[in-house]
Amino acid sequence: HLRGVGLFAEMIRKKTKDKVDELMKYCVQVGKDIARMYKEAGVDVIAVVDPMVSQVSPKHFETFVKEPTTELNTYIREELGLRVMSFSCGDATKNLELMCQTNTNGIAFDENVDLAYAKEVANKYNVSYGGNLPLTTIMLFGTPAENVEEAKRELEIGKGAGYILSPGCDIPYNTPIPNLVAIADYVSGNYTSLDDFSDESLADDGADFEDVEVEPGHVFIEVITLDSEGCAPCQYMCEAVRGVLPKYEGRISWRESLVKTKAGIRRMKKLGVANLPVMLINNEVVFNNIVPTQAELIEAIEKRL
Template structure:
């Protein structure tokens, strides 16, 4: 039974096969013809879509929804809805104040979209909960704090640690509240999704974030559920600090070398999940590309204990169904799938792109290489860091945004030699890799480059 496979992985037991968890997210709605907004506002659409995912993709585990803005919406953030992505946070209620949110605003079973989500969870549990391990995803405390405070949170970490600790404590309580509600609704695994953790140093995790994460993971464990720590971006340097917070599992995206990361997680006896590439493989690749990617991941891990196969993050809405079926087949039947890729050749052909003539440009060229500024929180805040500072440097610079789900932008990213996203280049030089610059730092770098033009 697939559910038991997930449990064995999270109990760190020997596995006869690697469990498979497709992060179908709003892609599940696309299968049934629903927009992301329609699905994420309607319990019946969620359940109907998940039943189709269960039938097509043969999951061992499955998130009920993949939406990190539920808590932010409850706490006063305005959302920007989309047809093919989860909503993004449009406003930050604490952007211009350091007041603390009132404890009375902490999520309850009646808050925002929570009643609808709990309804979907209970119905999904009734339908497939005996065979499939169900995941409830909560927004991690650091990302939730950034939703409330905006990009100011990064300067706060330098200028006012006490405020950050107080805000993180509130967000930790919110995560515990949501975890309790989801566990009561039948969720087997609570995934604490905090994409912005990759944006801070291991020391900041140890000194500012770790206590909150430990509190959440201990709370989930005390409630009888498993916990996973989901992070986006190049979290290679943060892996050990994350392990020390004590989750049952960690899930990483394609920016991280899974085999090397597993060496770290194995030292702490923590399961690791990942990390089929989302855009180059699942969205734009062929079935053979997807089979090859899965087989390569399976082969990269010598000890299958503590391993869960999954996409690198929430699957793109328009991911071809046949590509995910190919991943599922390779996960369930790896040996026979090898026969299908004996004569494998990559289908991805780089498109010709022109690189700017930085040396002779009239202005400093700021280039942002992002996964998806609407869906990836780290990408959103990196873009905002440039947009917020642009008024001061617009006479001497221009900025361009490249998105890694557009074929031309994928080709440009590869030609520029950008290996980790999100990243920022200034006049062709890689300046920030998976790190969001503060306003003063960005402006200083741009002005210094402008003097050389």
């Protein structure tokens, strides 16, 4: 995470692949140390969280990620005697099967992943699977009744051994407590009312994010995110834009449109965007749930200039 977007370039260049391996070995050791401290604190399940699984190809996962993750998971299970869950945010669909091959007890994922497919993969490898209540459209902005209906739908899909109903990722700040209580009550069999709660946090939040009219010789970049302050892929996509700004001084304007607002959700639906983060250039989706390298972003900008 501290290495930033430069890590992707190092995965691609032959001369720098050894640097990636060295960094991964270091991260495994840090992971082992932290897991040991967690056990001493009384933790029973360790979540090995790798938000970048959605950003790398299966080939790169096999080359750089699978062996170190397996080593860490094996340490947690066999040496510490704990259970381990492997989590990735974003559309990690292409790597779900590889995640299951890392000696994990289970996989967890967000709303970008199809629950029925995840169930199929998890059952194949006899691991548990957790997810994937939508964070904003349902948990943050939905009513208690809508949250119960979504939980009911997901339990129907995931029912059977190994399924854990859970939020897709970090619960957004200001998620109405009645929404969380309604889900818990439904699962425990205590939910009796479908009355909608009124909560000021559900109020509209102002003007929509509109298309920006682009002048000749200029480029407008929009990054739609959950929140770059808390979502690693979102942060890297915003960093990618900031990285090229000096090269195009005065010719690029950009904004981050957060889906933690109703305006952001409307923007996302208007564009037909299903996964996050997404980068638009001149109001056209160019990089969907994948962080571009600097070279790829420059090429896309030059094409539109």
